[in-house]
Amino acid sequence: AQTVTQSQPEMSVQEAETVTLSCTYDTSESDYYLFWYKQPPSRQMILVIRQEAYKQQNATENRFSVNFQKAAKSFSLKISDSQLGDAAMYFCAYREDSNYQLIWGAGTKLIIKP
């Protein structure tokens, strides 16, 4: 069965600095999707970034980028120029190509220090 592991329960970073959140996963599939979702205190789930496994190029969305290492089954999220509004729980998620169901990591709480 597929699993997603986030080994950092909590991370903190100084405002304007860069932080990297780690995520590893286990699967025997070759086609799948990976996601990072953000959940601020309001508890909305907000899609941050998405990566298709067949794409070698790392996805980027403004200050957010990923380091996707398919062979190592690693999918880390880098947040550049951290802002106070980035403070939230961040969840890594995996989905097979043929199944819409998401497999979730346990989450990482990101604290931004002013």
Place this chain on the structure above:
Amino acid sequence: GAVVSQHPSRVICKSGTSVKIECRSLDFQATTMFWYRQFPKQSLMLMATSNEGSKATYEQGVEKDKFLINHASLTLSTLTVTSAHPEDSSFYICSASTHNQPQHFGDGTRLSIL
């Protein structure tokens, strides 16, 4: 972007009451909707997967007679917590997905049973 509306956002009711939560995709037709439960400081726990016009698929340990799911159209799914008790108090969140699009989430419902 895709918008999912979830109502109500907050419910407080007496033990024994049945509570209905609605999840609507406002600007797209959702092939599949998901219902999650989230305990404090934890990840999302999938309760059931709902496809339009067919019976929901419940995860192991989720009582289908307790948590009734109806997915009558491509834009609406409902979760009814029947005869709710204090142990059913939680945060419930729905999501909607179509084809190869990411899951888009409602804002969640905070349910408190007195």
